[in-house]
Amino acid sequence: MSEHRFWGGTIRKLWPTESDKFRDHLLRLDKQTRRLRFAHSVSDAFIEDYASRMSDMGAIVYGYFIDGEMRAAAELRKIGDVWGHEAEAAFSVEGPHQQKGIGTELMGRVIRSARNRGVHLLFMSCLAENGKMLSVARKYDANLNFEYGEVIGEIIPENASYFSLFAEAVEDRMGYMMAVLDLQSRLSNAA
Template sequence: MEQLTDVPRWSEVLRDRTHVVIRPLVPTDRDAERAFIEQLSAETCRYRFLGFVRHPSERLLDSLTRLDPEREVAFCAVVAEDAHDKIIGVSRFSADKDHQRCECAVVVDDEWQNKGLGTLLMRRLIEVARARGIRVMRSIDLAENIRMADLAGDLGFSRHPDPDDASQVIHELKLD
């Protein structure tokens, strides 16, 4: 892990040999986060938000970029584009009030899928959750989201139906 003023930054190489940087998502990434969401395919958006979000509201952007550092972590994978960071993937979690469980999510730009980026983003997220003493990480996903099922399975998550919604599944990873 490389440190830049105590903010973690990781330089990673994808399966296609592309170099990316994984770093914390910060409030100044608001416009980049909006652009990232707006260019996702309808299917990727639906899988990430469990519904269609073409243009994120100001409230949604606030919740995605202004994090509670005690409970929330978000990492973005970026590549340089026109002297700016272009977000190509995001992983995040939000812990419960007891910091024992957290809900996580990951989304990767359609052009960057199938290169190992989702796995890298989730591994960094899992490392931080473990370091914070979180015991269980879970993700609620559409049952038809095969890519997430594969990713979760590769990372050791168990999978079971969502008792509240038959169209969804819950992936769960014990961290202790």
């Protein structure tokens, strides 16, 4: 799975068996961040159910990890059963880690993953008041459509190239090693 080290943390894709890390991250979001992420207030039970369906939905989830704890997430979800021309993305960064460039970095990974899966139109929706999300989307030339307090952002990823495929594959191998090291460290701490 994908890995990149910066700001004392690493970015890698989650394995389907790591939905608990995704759940714990989402549960830690403060009230306002949680509202911005889901465009309305949601309960802990909603989040638990949402995270548990991560692998069933075939989503690709990138996590930003510090000391084995997931502090940010970027989700790429297909629309329908298989990867088609359109997909959806969503982002969440825990409060103390916002405005450090993590959301921007994660969006780059998601766009590349979409590109490598033949996605031609990537959607993301957020509240119109969400200045940070809009600022990140603009960095990737998103077309922003404002309507009734919400914004639908549309990004057109380039076609996949040898380089984009190779870069994702190399990061996935590094990420696998990071996931194994993380597991070993948790097992030895528990022993």
